[in-house]
Amino acid sequence: MEVDEVVSLPRLSQVAVCGGTHGNELSGVYLIRELLKAKEKVMEKEVEESVSVLMVLSNPRAMQQCRRYIDTDLNRCFTHATLNGPMSDMAPYEIIRSRELNAMLGPKGSPEAVDLVCDLHNTTANMGLCLITYSDCDWICLHIFRHLQKLMSDIPLRYIHFDISNKESYSLDSVGKHGFAIEIGPQPHGVVRSNIYTLMKAGVQHMLDWVRSFNSGCIFEGGFVDVFTMVKHVDYPRDNETQNITAAIHPQLQDRDFCLLCPEDPLFQTFSGDTLRYKGTEPLYPFFINECAYYEKGIALSLARKRRVMVPAVRVQTEEEQQANKQKFTSEEDD
Amino acid sequence: MEVDEVVSLPRLSQVAVCGGTHGNELSGVYLIRELLKAKEKVMEKEVEESVSVLMVLSNPRAMQQCRRYIDTDLNRCFTHATLNGPMSDMAPYEIIRSRELNAMLGPKGSPEAVDLVCDLHNTTANMGLCLITYSDCDWICLHIFRHLQKLMSDIPLRYIHFDISNKESYSLDSVGKHGFAIEIGPQPHGVVRSNIYTLMKAGVQHMLDWVRSFNSGCIFEGGFVDVFTMVKHVDYPRDNETQNITAAIHPQLQDRDFCLLCPEDPLFQTFSGDTLRYKGTEPLYPFFINECAYYEKGIALSLARKRRVMVPAVRVQTEEEQQANKQKFTSEEDD
Structure with a gap:
């Protein structure tokens, strides 16, 4: 592609914003409740919208108990295998709930899926605001990131990429045609801090504003984004016998x-006071350092490689382009 | 009492240090495990100790699940009424466990109770290190506080007083003849942060050092302590219908x-962005601001009045004084 080429992409007609996928990550829970209230007021006014926005509280039972999940982590249930596997009456609550959400927002991988899923999360790690995605070439996600970065310049923003295929991708945001998690921290789970809530609210509003501008035909200039691609997880040192x-x-x-x-930097401090050092050979970027929910997953921190990605200019497809694409799709189906 | 009078107090022969009373407050959990390991080593060496130190993991089932409690908050179960009420096979786990702990460390209010209970806690609030007690004239607790304050001068230390009778006092530390909680934050529940762990370890070591010095006959000079006496709790604004x-x-x-x-200072920010102000008439000191576990208890913060308390010099009773006291106690019993 040429540097000054403008990539045209399909309209984003349906966007889902989800909170409470983890029931104790409270910024998203309270933000979605607030947006639902605000939406009622907007609907009373019958405002014409260029995008249909669906607000979803993903795990109401976990929210009620202020726990991450009831039976199993909902945000690991959206692989093709789990969504399409056999199902019994004794299935864990989150397995049942993941199918409801897949029916509502997907089906994952199908033309009926919503155009964009934005799933709201908190972390106890000092990560600022991160977009977490499965792609380093999804121009929609990357442009939304650039837009947030431009408008929220007083806080650190990063773009995290998990290099996992669509089939293997496991999180709720993988159900949409495009999708990402907004991860904001530090905030203890079960707590809502005004500063973090306000950041999340601003992030979601800027994201929806970008979608509306995109749909209305704006051209967004290209540029560079630093992408942090996850390389590996590091577990805590554990006692052989107890696994503590x-x-x-x-x-x-x-x-x-x-x-x-960097190699030989301090990594852990044992409970008796000794320093354990990073024994890797490559300098890498740590993230999710000391995330509460990852103790049980055996992750003390994750490590990423940083890479600069060139993002092209984008605009929405014209109606003619859309028609042509549809015909192309239909004729491919007929083949 | 004269300012230069030295108050003599009974020897502290038995001290209990407890962690995991709330199973997701991890500094105490990992510190007690570490101290138990260290104690094994000391016992191998058969060191003669002037004090017997009992290390207790208070709520092992909650610890295993990394939750505050299983059925009910253990640290509210130590009132005389709950400890001595009727008991069924269907009793909540923590009710059963509170009686085991009372048998081990008490019985509460009896001459058999251990001399001092130090119970280890964490908070998500930015409280630094606090001693929380039921007395503003327990010279042992106040002297231990002064000792910690002197040796840990680089962090904020406060002495909190809940003005509740011994009968009504509800926490594990109320089982000892003297007792206090060490509360350290900020730390998210379910997370262990090295800096907070290290502070707690130092606090416990200084406390035990003080007890040993006291037992060995040292005289501790008197002086002033700022005591924060809890006046009232303030709940979050809530929706009338949902109670959210x-x-x-x-x-x-x-x-x-x-x-x-102070009156008219900002207190809350609503999820729609409005500021709600403190409507009290008296300036007070807030603490436990945004403690995770208190959302369900209806406490957004607590408010205290500050008062300067004169603490007399203290020393341990001589053997003669102890004998005289014992005889006095026995003759009172005979009456």
């Missing part, structure tokens, strides 16, 4: 998400 | 525990 952890994140690493971790 | 909270702690109040809150 024997060390915490080192005080010199704690809260330093996205600061380069 | 409609506001978070105001960003100007968040993390400002123990900074004087």
Whole structure:
């Protein structure tokens, strides 16, 4: 592609904003409730919208108990295998709920799926605001990121990429044609902090504003984005017998998400006071440092490689382009 | 009492240090595990100790699930009424466990109770290190506080007093002849942060050092302590219908525990962005601001009055004084 080429992409008619996928990550829970109230008022006024926005509270039972999940982590249930596997009456609550959400927002991978899913999360890690995606070439996600970065320049924003196929992708946002999680921290789970809530609210509003501008025909200039691609997870040191952890994140690493971790840098401090060092050979960027919910998953932190990605200019497809695409799709189906 | 009078107090022969009373407050859980390991080593060496230290993991089932409690908050189960009420096979786990702990460390209010209970807690509030007690004239607790304050001068230390009778006092530390909670934050529940762990470890070590010095006959000079006496709790604004909270702690109040809150200061920020102000008439000191576990208890923050308390010099009773006291006690019993 040429640098000054403008890529035309299908209209984003349906957007879903989801909160409470983890029932104790409260910014999203309270934001969706607030947006639902605000939407009622807008609907009373019968405002014409260029985009239909669906607000979803994903895991109401976990929200009610202020827990991450009831039976199993809902945000790991959206693989093709889990969504399409056999189903019994004894299935865990989140397995049942993932199918309801897939029916509502998907089906995943189908032309009926909503155009964009934005799923709201919190972390106890000092990560600022992150977009987490499965793609380093989804121009919609990357442009939304650039838009947020431009308008929220007083806080750190990062774009995280999990290099996993659509089939294997497991999170709720993978159900949409495009999708990402907005992850904001630090905030303890079960707590709502005004500053974090306000950031999330601004992020969602800027995202929806971008979608409306895109649908209305604006051209968005291209440019570069730093993409953090996840390389590996690191577990805590553990006692062989009990599997209890024997060390915490080192005080010199704690809260330093996205600061380069070099070989021999302090990694953990054992409960008896010893320092354990990073034994990798490649400097990498740590993130999700000391995330509460990952103790049980065996993740003390994740490590990423940083890469600069060139994002092309984009605009929405014209009606003619859309018609042509539809015909192309139909004739392919006929083949 | 004269200012230069030295108060003599009974020896502290038995001390209990407890962690995991709330199963997701991890500093205490990992510290007690570590101290148990260290104790094994000391016992191998057969070191003669002037004090017998009992390390207790209070709520092992909640610890295993990394939850505050299984059925009900263990640290509200130690009132005389709950400890001595009728008991069924269907009793909540924590009711059963509170009686086991009372048998082990008490019985509460009896001469058999351990001399001192130190119960380890974490909070999501920015409270630094606090001692929480039921007395503003327990010279042992106040002297231990002064000792910690002297040796840990780089962090904020406060002495909190809940003005509740021994009969009504509900927490595990009320089972000992003397008792207090060490509360350290901010730390998300379910997370262990090295800096908070290290503070707690130092606090417990200094406390035990003080007890040993006291038992060995040292005289501890008197002086003043600022005591924060709890006046009242303040709940979040809530929706009449759903009882959901409609506001978070105001960003100007968040993390400002123990900074004087004056009438008309910002208190909450609603989820639609409005500021709600403190309508009290008396300036008071806020603490437990935005503590995770108190959402369900209807407490957004607590408010305290500050008062300066004169603490006399203390020393341990001589053997003669102890004998005289015992005889006095026995002759009172004979009456």
